[in-house]
Each structure stands twice: as C-alpha cells, then as structure tokens.
Amino acid sequence: xxxxxxxxxxxxxxxxxxxxxxxxxxxxxxxxxxxxxxxxxxxxxxxxxxxxxxxxxxxxxxxxxxxxxxxxxxxxxxxxxxxxxxxxxxxxxxxxxxxxxxxxxxxxxxxxxxxxxxxxxxxxxxxxxxxxxxxxxxxxxxxxxxxxxxxxxxxxxxxxxxxxxxxxxxxxxxxxxxxxxxxxxxxxxxxxxxxxxxxxxxxxxxxxxxxxxxxxxxxxxxxxxxxxxxxxxxxxxxxxxxxxxxxxxxxxxxxxxxxxxxxxxxxxxxxxxxxxxxxxxxxxxxxxxxxxxxxxxxxxxxxxxxxxxxxxxxxxxxxxxxxxxxxxx
Numbered sequence: 081x082x083x084x085x086x087x088x089x090x091x092x093x094x095x096x097x098x099x100x101x102x103x104x105x106x107x108x109x110x111x112x113x114x115x116x117x118x119x120x121x122x123x124x125x126x127x128x129x130x131x132x133x134x135x136x137x138x139x140x141x142x143x144x145x146x147x148x149x150x151x152x153x154x155x156x157x158x159x160x161x162x163x164x165x166x167x168x169x170x171x172x173x174x175x176x177x178x179x180x181x182x183x184x185x186x187x188x189x190x191x192x193x194x195x196x197x198x199x200x201x202x203x204x205x206x207x208x209x210x211x212x213x214x215x216x217x218x219x220x221x222x223x224x225x226x227x228x229x230x231x232x233x234x235x236x237x238x239x240x241x242x243x244x245x246x247x248x249x250x251x252x253x254x255x256x257x258x259x260x261x262x263x264x265x266x267x268x269x270x271x272x273x274x275x276x277x278x279x280x281x282x283x284x285x286x287x288x289x290x291x292x293x294x295x296x297x298x299x300x301x302x303x304x305x306x307x308x309x310x311x312x313x314x315x316x317x318x319x320x321x322x323x324x325x326x327x328x329x330x331x332x333x334x335x336x337x338x339x340x341x342x343x344x345x346x347x348x349x350x351x352x353x354x355x356x357x358x359x360x361x362x363x364x365x366x367x368x369x370x371x372x373x374x375x376x377x378x379x380x381x382x383x384x385x386x387x388x389x390x391x392x393x394x395x396x397x398x399x400x401x402x403x404x405x406x407x408x409x
Contacts (some may be wrong), residue, residue, distance in 0.1 A: 082140025082381070086351075086386035089393015094143045094309045095136045096376065097129060098345040099157055103150040105178050106214035107200070109241055109270050122348045126156050128365050130163045131345060135376050137169045143309045145198075146175040149345070153327045158188050172196065172309075176239070182224030186231040196235040196308070197228050199265075203247045204257055212247065213284055215257035225261060235308070237264040237325070242291060243284040259320045265292045266325035268314045288328040295324065309339060329353075335388065349379065351386035359385065 084092035103110075103115050124132070133144055144164060151157055164173050174196035175189065182189075182199070190195075190379040201221060203209040209218040228236050239296025242248050251267070258265035269288060292315075295301060301315035301324060306409055312325030335352075342350040361375065368374045 082131055082399045083376075084136075084139050084141065085152045086381055086383045088386075088388055090336075090386070091140070092339055092383065092386075094145070094230055094340045095133070095141045095143055096145045096147055096148065096340060097128075097133065098147050098343065099124075099129060099151045099160065100149040100154040101345045102153050103148055103178065103182055104153055105150065105216045107202070107216075107241075108212055109243065110215065111121070115229075118346055121347045124343075126154075127363070128347070129160060131365065131372070132347075132375070133164050134167055134375075135372055135379060137167050138372075139376055139379060142170065143172040143174065144170060144307040145176060145310075147176045150178050150180070152177055152185055158185065161189055161192040166337075171261050174198065174308075177224075178199070179212070179221035179224035179228075180216065183220070185228040186224065186233075190228075190231040190233055195233070196237070197233050198237045198239050199225055200213075200240075201225075201238045201254070201257075202240050202242075204251055204253050205250070209249060219403050225263065229261065229263070235264065237266055237308075237312075238269055239266050240331055241270055241271060242286045244286040244293060246284060246321045248286055248291075248294075250300045251291055252298055253348070255299070255324065256297055258324075259317075262321060264314075264325060266327055268327040269329055272280045288326040292326065306360075308318065311338075311340075338386075348381050351382060357385045357387055 083092050083095060086092065100123065136144070146157070148154075149352075161173070161175075161218070164170065172195050173193055175194055175198070176198040177341055179199040179201070182197075193382065194392065199221070202212050204218070206218045209216055209221075225236065225238075238254070240254050242249075252267060267288065270285060272356070299317045301317065304314045304316055304323070305324070306314045309328075311327050314323045314325045316323055342353065343361065344350060347360065347365070349361050351357040351361040359378060361378060364378045
C-alpha cells in the first residue's frame with residue numbers, strides 16, 4: 081500500500097528524477113541558446129539520488145524515470161542505473177534521452193537494468209533537426225534508436241514536440257518512421273516553461289485533436305486503455321505493433337489522474353510540472369545524512385502540497401519561469 085496519497089486522493093506511483101540540467105542539445109522549446117547551468121556542488125550526488133530513489137520505492141513508487149537535461153551527459157549515470165535497477169520493489173526503470181549517447185551506452189543501460197527508453201525526435205529532416213535542436217545530429221540519433229533496438233529494450237518510444245509552421249508537415253513521416261522502426265511514438269503539445277525568444281508559443285501551438293485528425297486521414301486509430309503510468313493516451317493501428325500516443329497538457333488536461341512527482345537536479349521535489357509547489361529534499365538529506373526515516377517523512381508530508389491541477393494556457397504566456405531542462409522532463 082503506497083503511503084504517497086495527495087489531498088485529492090491521487091496515489092503517487094511514478095517518480096521522475098533529473099540527474100542533470102546540462103544537455104548537449106539546445107532544443108528551442110526547452111531552453112535558451114545561451115544557458116547558465118547549475119554549479120556542480122548544487123546537484124544531487126549519485127549516492128543521494130540512489131538513496132532518494134530507495135526511499136520513494138519503499139513508500140510505494142513503482143516506476144522511476146531518469147531525465148535531464150540529457151541524463152547520459154552525467155558522469156557515472158551507468159553506475160546509478162545499476163543501483164536503481166537492483167532496487168527491490170521497483171517494477172520499471174526508464175530514461176528519457178535525446179538519443180545522442182545511445183550508440184555508446186545502449187547495451188550497458190540495458191544490462192544495468194533499464195527497461196524503457198523515451199527518445200526525443202522532432203524532425204526527420206537533417207537541417208530542420210539541427211535548427212530545432214541547435215546542436216543535434218539527426219544521423220547520430222537515428223543510429224542511437226537502432227542501437228537501442230539491438231540492445232533489446234522492452235519498450236522504445238519516440239517523443240515529438242510539434243510546433244505549427246515548424247515541423248507539423250512531418251506528422252505522417254514521423255508515424256511512418258516509428259512503424260518502420262517498430263517503436264512507439266507520442267506527440268506532445270508544447271508546454272509553456274521558461275521564457276524563450278526563438279519563437280512565439282501562442283503562434284506555434286498545435287493541439288492534439290489537429291494532430292490526430294491528420295493521422296486519421298492515413299491510418300485508422302483504435303483507442304486503448306494501455307498505460308505506462310505516464311500521461312500518454314495510446315492508440316493502435318490495425319496493421320502495426322507501433323502505438324501512437326498523445327500528451328495533451330492543454331487540450332485534454334490529465335491532472336485528475338496525475339500519479340507523478342518530479343525531483344529536480346538540485347533536489348527539489350516538484351509536486352506539479354505546471355506549478356512551483358516544491359520541497360527541498362537536498363536540504364533534508366544534507367542536514368540529516370543517512371536519516372532515511374526523516375527523508376521519508378518529508379516526502380509523505382509534501383504530498384499535501386500537491387495542487388489539484390496546472391493552469392497552462394495556449395496564448396504563449398509563460399506560466400513557469402524555470403526551463404524544462406531544470407524540471408526533469
């Protein structure tokens with residue numbers, strides 16, 4: 081029985097942990113081109129992340145996802161994966177990555193106990209991919225996707241953030257790529273986190289309904305009740321094992337069923353992606369090192385601060401000043 085129940089009766093079963101705010105990409109919807117990253121001393125150590133993860137699992141969390149920034153740029157992350165992969169009671173260990181490091185690390189991640197991968201892929205056009213990521217190499221990411229498949233992951237899902245007028249002409253190309261590679265794909269509405277100048281979020285917003293309509297002109301979509309504990313609502317196609325998911329924080333708010341919390345790279349427990357309610361768990365661990373019971377009590381008490389919902393709008397206004405890379409996906 082989970083001890084993590086919020087004030088609205090929702091049980092938290094899923095923890096997302098940012099292991100770093102650093103990334104080798106600079107995606108236009110995620111961060112500014114010139115970023116100031118956290119001093120390394122402010123980051124949770126790998127030992128602190130492992131201790132925190134164990135505490136959450138003992139409190140009933142069943143799934144942990146490692147995020148960034150880009151988690152694979154954090155030195156020692158493979159050792160962390162091995163530690164978390166061995167946690168008794170953890171049913172699933174996952175990672176969200178930009179894919180750039182998977183050619184090098186996919187086998188070690190799988191052998192270390194990682195079950196699932198989410199890989200960001202917003203375009204199949206090399207020049208456009210470079211423009212959206214500012215620094216990314218499409219061929220390297222595609223090679224990483226294929227390396228992950230060869231490594232034998234239980235599930236690989238592509239994540240595509242669609243921006244009207246930027247990459248929405250590639251919806252079917254991305255679906256076909258997922259089908260050909262025998263992986264799943266989720267289309268994500270852009271979230272208003274962090275002030276950016278590269279584009280106007282109000283003008284580039286594209287709703288899930290518009291994306292689904294485009295896909296249904298080519299493929300019949302069959303709704304399912306399948307879940308990976310995350311916010312994706314999945315559909316299947318009659319002639320493919322690849323699933324199509326939609327993450328719709330604006331048009332189809334999923335707050336009523338929220339089962340997630342996040343820990344930032346500096347150890348703040350975020351109770352909601354779209355609010356600033358948080359608790360400083362790093363301070364607890366560093367003031368009372370090794371006191372697992374105190375840490376667990378702090379986590380349980382924090383559940384009362386989890387808000388009922390976020391209030392994202394589609395007018396381009398920034399609701400949260402922190403960037404996505406500092407949030408943990």
